[in-house]
Amino acid sequence: MNREETISHQEMADLARLRSQTYGFLGSLYIQRPDPAFVGRLTDGAMISLLNSMTCGEASGEIASGLELVKRYLTRIREMPAQEIETELAVERTRLLRGIKPGYGPPPAYESVYAGSDEQPLMQTSVAVARAYAEAGVGLPEEVRDQPDFIGFELDFLRHLTDKEARAWACGDRGEAFKLLEKERAFLDEHAAGWIPRFCDLMFQDAKLDFYRGVARLTKAFVTDEVRRLVDLQNWARAARAA
Template sequence: MEAITAGERETTYGFLAALLLKPPTDSFVAMIKDGSILPVAADSPSYSEFAEFVKDAGKMTDLKEELEAEHTALFVLPSGVLPHEAAYLDREKRLGGRITVSVRQFYERAGMETSEACIEVPDHLGLELEFMGFLCRLEKKFREKQDRSSLLKCIEFQKAFLDEHLLKWAHQCCEKVIEKSAYGFYKAIAHFTKEFIKDEEKYVRELYIKSCKEGEGICEPVA
């Protein structure tokens, strides 16, 4: 059951990461237009926002172009939300500084491979969500192999990355997206992301405590 949950969490993280890193692909736009994107947010309080946008999107002939333009305005241009952890937590808002290096080190220790272009900006919200999805995929694999030691380490990584990174700034970033969004789509995505990460905080904490008990107290903080 928990292996299935890890797979579902990986899917959600991947869904959100893909939409934050790049404009919607043709397949995503098709899912918006035919409403098949809605089940992804079925249990989210932001479902009504998704549904409202999907209803209006069916009438838009230039939907892909509009979403591409808004993605650029929100996540690429300097006047947008600056979706990088350093922009929120570094006093001088330095990309590539101490905070960026700390995020990159998490990726390296966990063994996540990223492209050269991505590793230059590892603290992008989309990449941090992608990393959590990667950890969920590892969790699923370790559960299926019944590799208790690796599983516990993986869960430790999830908790540490949430505590040390995502939970410290993702909420603020999502609030800025909500504030600056011209269309309902990215506003709904931001609400969904914010709610999902909040749920993850509770879920991963409980998962960590349970795993520590099952591991007979062998938990140690992730360095």
């Protein structure tokens, strides 16, 4: 392997690793219920440090807007009791993600709902998502009583794929890395990118807390950027194959 290939593989590994960390971070904000540990991360400065590291300290557009909203919320809660923070986040999370009743928040955050409707979810969509997980050798833990097409699980699946991609690049396995890029693109095109931005628009409109308004902006912007990014990466991969 020559020096140019080594540098290229390392750069691709670093990019895939950063993308994986971002998917994992965003997914965790939807999956994890606000608890003392979650609140602790918000109030000890770790959240801001993580956000800044994911954007290398530079951001624009909806990413910048989302970061500013989250930071504004973190500034507001600095002197609040932890229990109050936990309660207000838990109430807001349930209202925004679970579709408790019409008019109380957006339709619940499941792809099957946005492929169909709140009254008639398109359940074959949920089956297709579960099949994609199984084909990649992953699935929901047995103790999880939820549908596989929940927004947090789809983001976490993309974390899994991009993490595997990073490992493939790091090992110099270009063929495996190319296959994983194809799987990422397919899952975004067939599933995540088709509904998550639309849900995030509704979540942003309905959210009362700047924290979740910011999370909605960040999620939409990142998923939308990923679609464009993967087109570029696959074009690069095709050129690399032909070289």
